[in-house]
Amino acid sequence: MTNLKGIHHVTAMTNDAMRNYEFMTDVLGMRLVKKTVNQDDIQTYHTFFADDVGSPGTDMTFFDFPNNPRGSRGTNAITRTGLRVPNDAALEYYQARFDEFGVKHEGIQDLFGKKVLPFEEEDGQRYQLFSDENNEGVAPGTPWKNGPVPEDKAIYGLGPIEITVSYYDDFKKVLVDIYGMKVTLEKDDVTLLDVGEGGNGGQVILRKDQGVEGRQGYGEVHHVSFRVEDHEAIEEWENKYRTMGIGNSGLVDRFYFEALYARIGHILIEISTDGPGFMGDEPYETLGESLALPPFLEPKREVIEAQVRPFDTKRSK
Known part of the structure; x- marks a missing residue:
């Protein structure tokens, strides 16, 4: 059976694609590598922020649902997304940057021996930003x-x-038995699990909370995806789900x-292939500057462009 390689992407929900774009690029310094639409709801944007070339394991993506209510925090949800920076000095840089831009933060802390x-x-x-100082995996x-960031x-x-659930032991068993994750630390109703080679790019923090259940909406995470290599590998996972009686979507080609x-x-757990990636349909220099559509949606471009609210993402000279 093909093992998961690590985290592929996280998809969250926003109520304002433009404000979110400015925050992700101008404040956090992540690159918009694709401005497209939600393939299951073509009237809404789907934006992908990642590293310089949209590498798998680097992208934080957003559905723009302007008319959805705000989500509410609680258990049985993906409760916090981690982002990696090179070292402790980078955390200090971002702390000062957050103060400059008025971003709400909790200061640099220790978590599982990491800053x-x-x-x-x-x-x-x-x-939360994780320092990669002394990180392996x-x-x-x-x-x-x-x-804008050095x-x-x-x-x-x-x-x-970070995933928080009320059915902590049962969910942990699923992560270990079905998804092949390895428990590396366990204490006080918190478990740290490694995915693939582990380290900051391949870990899940599972927390127990039997309080009020969260509600989906903007400001909350929609789903998390884990990486596999290619079509053959994801087919193995589809067969595994079928054999185990786990309801699933079947393979979906997202282009x-x-x-x-x-x-x-x-x-909602997604498994995604590492490729083809985001570099095949736009030049490197102008990634994310135009509305990109997969080939099956291209005939509907005129209709789509009339429905989505335009916003300017041009950065090239």
Whole structure:
């Protein structure tokens, strides 16, 4: 059976694609590598922010649902997204940057022997920066070369993903038995699990909370995706789900990668292939500057462009 390689992407929900774009690029220094639409709801944007070339394991993506209500925090949800920076000095840089831009944060802290910096977007979306100082495991991506943050400080990948559930023991068993994750630390109703080569680019933080259940909406995470190599590997996972009686979407061709979805309890887990990636349909220099559509949606471009709210993402000279 093909093992998962690490985190592929996290998809969250925003109520304002333009504000979110400015926050992700101008404040966090992540590159918009694709501005497209939600393939299941073509009236809404789907934006992908990643490293310099959109490497798998580096992209934080957003559905723009302007008319959706705000989500509410609680258990049975993906509760915080991790982002990787090169070292402790980068955390200090971002802490000062957050103060400059008025970003709500909790200061640099220790978590599982690592330095972290928890912070929030304006809509309440929760993140934390993880320092890669002394980190081993899944390799990071490449910092955005022409971004507003110095390359030696910039975010260059996704970090550990925090999931909070009331059915803690059952969910942990699923992560270990079905997804092949390995428990590396366990204490006080918190478990740290490694995915693939582990380290900051391949970890899940599982927390127990039997309180009020969260509600989906903007400011909350929609799903998390884990990496596999290629079509053959994702086909193996589809067969595994079928054999185990796990309801799933079947293989979905997203053009930029293939996807397979399964809801485990309340948590939507996607498995995605590493390729083809985001570099095949736009030049490197102008990634994310125009509305990109997969070939099957291209005949509907005129209709789509009339429905989505335009916003300017041009950065090239």
